[in-house]
Amino acid sequence: MTHNQDLGQRGEDAAAAWYEAAGFVLLDRNWRTATGELDLVCQHADTVVFCEVKTRTTARFGLGVEAVTIAKQRKIRAVANEWLRQPTQGPFATLRFDVVDVDGHGNVQVFENCF
Numbered sequence: 001m002t003h004n005q006d007l008g009q010r011g012e013d014a015a016a017a018w019y020e021a022a023g024f025v026l027l028d029r030n031w032r033t034a035t036g037e038l039d040l041v042c043q044h045a046d047t048v049v050f051c052e053v054k055t056r057t058t059a060r061f062g063l064g065v066e067a068v069t070i071a072k073q074r075k076i077r078a079v080a081n082e083w084l085r086q087p088t089q090g091p092f093a094t095l096r097f098d099v100v101d102v103d104g105h106g107n108v109q110v111f112e113n114c115f
Contacts, residue, residue: 011055011102012039018100018108024049028083036079040100046093050080057104064101065111073097073115 001009016026024042031038040051052072054064068076076097084090099111 007055007057007104008053010106011100012053014055014102014106014108015051015053015100015110016040018110019049019051027089031079031083033079033082035082036075038076038079038083041083043092046091047096048084048090048092048094049096049098050076050083051098051100052076053100053102055102055104059103065099065109065114068099068114077115 012029016029019040019042020026022044024044026040027043027048028038028041031041038050039053040049042049042051052068054067056064080095080097084092084095096113097115099114101109101111103109
């Protein structure tokens with residue numbers, strides 16, 4: 001595992017722990033299709049949250065949330081649509097797209113309903 005893969009894994013672990021502590025159920029992690037990947041998919045009541053996790057050791061190049069460009073948002077939405085088309089999913093009354101920014105110390109900042 002490379003340094004960046006390890007860093008990303010630790011960030012996703014921290015984000016998943018945050019959601020679980022907040023009462024969410026983790027439905028999927030690193031769900032992949034040919035289109036792309038969903039880092040975390042969580043549920044709270046009738047809301048499903050598609051979460052993009054960005055982990056940075058330093059803010060020198062900006063916050064992780066700033067790295068989720070319009071193109072990245074479109075890709076996440078497309079993959080989320082594929083996830084929702086699975087026969088075992090839903091129905092959900094509300095869909096939400098969050099970005100979680102994790103710093104090098106494991107501090108988690110959740111940006112809810114970003115796009």
